[in-house]
Amino acid sequence: DAGVIQSPRHEVTEMGQEVTLRCKPISGHNSLFWYRQTMMRGLELLIYFNNNVPIDDSGMPEDRFSAKMPNASFSTLKIQPSEPRDSAVYFCASTRGGEQFFGPGTRLTVL
């Protein structure tokens, strides 16, 4: 298995633009997590899906953030409109219980 796949790996955009981050979990994993990591705030859970259903989105910062999981092999995290304070590394992780496997992350820079 190729592991958790994320795209793009790097994204530079201007304030106000829409940003879409993509994730393909490991086949057979039924839970998927979106995390945000910054120096100031550490590793934050944004949203968690189980069997494609959002279970806990209490970490989503505000209405500008939305996430979907239309099927077991694909999820998106969208930011609209983006702001400079959204600059961070966004990780997707998947699990079937126990160990969470992280993707390589997307480094987002909002100018």
Next chain:
Amino acid sequence: GENVEQHPSTLSVQEGDSAVIKCTYSDSASNYFPWYKQELGKRPQLIIDIRSNVGEKKDQRIAVTLNKTAKHFSLHITETQPEDSAVYFCAASKGDSNYQLIWGAGTKLIIKP
């Protein structure tokens, strides 16, 4: 709500010495406790984990101990090497869930040559 506290935030040890990182958790229902290592610019990766029915687990130079009564667990690295330099995160399962984790803030481990 559920909380995991991790100490210290930075730890500097001489190469060859031991390093200990400690975490406490608040939810007595937590039953799964993993430790992740994140090297600079890389993704977090699991290095060792322990479940609540076990008090200690060892894997070569790495060991984890769990005290359920006190609700704390620790990571022990012996004979530290330069490649051990990284940020280490502890986590605890949320309640009795086998999926969601509550994360510590991380410890930056520096190995001095």
